[in-house]
Amino acid sequence: MNQAPAALRVAGLKIRYGRREVLRGLELDIAKGEIFGLLGPNGAGKTTLIRTICGRITPAEGAITIMGRPISRQTLRRIGLVPQDIALYPHLTARENLEVFGRLSGLSRSDTEKAIAWASEAADIKARLGDRIEILSGGWKRRVNIAAAILHQPDLLILDEPTVGVDVDARNGLHDVIHELSNAGMGVLLATHDLDQAEMLCARVGFLRNGVIAPQGNPRRLIDETFKGQREIIIELRQHPTPHQANALKTSGFASSNGNLSWSMIGRDAERSARDLSEAFERAGLVTREVRFREPGLDSLFVHLSRDATVAKEGSAG
């Protein structure tokens, strides 16, 4: 049987910084044309993983292949990286930037021209090619950065937080661009903290925590398997709770986000009526701004898994 090789395959990857093992036997496959969302708390090792895939860190153990071939100078050329920080020359125009990147990646002048025509169409920046980077908005800069990363038509595109600092319209435009690139056959590794984005764009997501990516799967399926139809209650507070109140909320099973102003819980207790809860909160001296129920989303799963990781870490420290 002639099965297409994965755009990216990572097997048994271990990375250590000194005596500390940050990645502990990590497994990840991304098919051609697939968008995979890499999620995880800060410091979990996303940057380490991306740097290793790009050949900048040598693994202690494990194997990485791009389109079935191990990492080498040739295979690294099959990767396009869009870093989190905009990496463009501000005083040059978008076109001049792309010319520089094309020549740096070894393309001849005429191939660079063809590559710019293709990439600027794919990233939808043709109208802005003549503008200097310094006058472009965050969204347009990000698009030019994507165009620079895909000039050589890579098999694997890595996007590190592509919509940070980008307004809502521009974010939607970037989503269209990422979709188009996956439709054109690129495997996409999307590292993001934007869980709505991951839910919208990714056929599969994975949570990097404790050195491995687990669980991995279709976002909807992961949510359904974890919460089994239970609803989530969200309580927004008007003021930050005192440490004592915050502890009481945690003990009752609530988890916080938004700097302790938003508290949520999933489970049987969440089925108590919103009014009961609201009154119980107010008796505890907490003024609620809003109490609402909803279906759990990827953000709920993220909170749930991050709490598990914290508990595991606290457990292993003791």
Ligand SMILES: Nc1ncnc2c1ncn2[C@@H]1O[C@H](COP(=O)(O)OP(=O)(O)OP(=O)(O)O)[C@@H](O)[C@H]1O
């Ligand atoms: N060169 C290094 N030497 C020692 N420790 C490091 C080094 N680089 C990263 N670390 C540690 O390894 C862990 C993973 O770091 P990494 O930057 O990969 O995380 P991350 O998930 O990308 O975080 P963020 O999302 O905050 O950028 C962190 O605890 C970090 O402090």
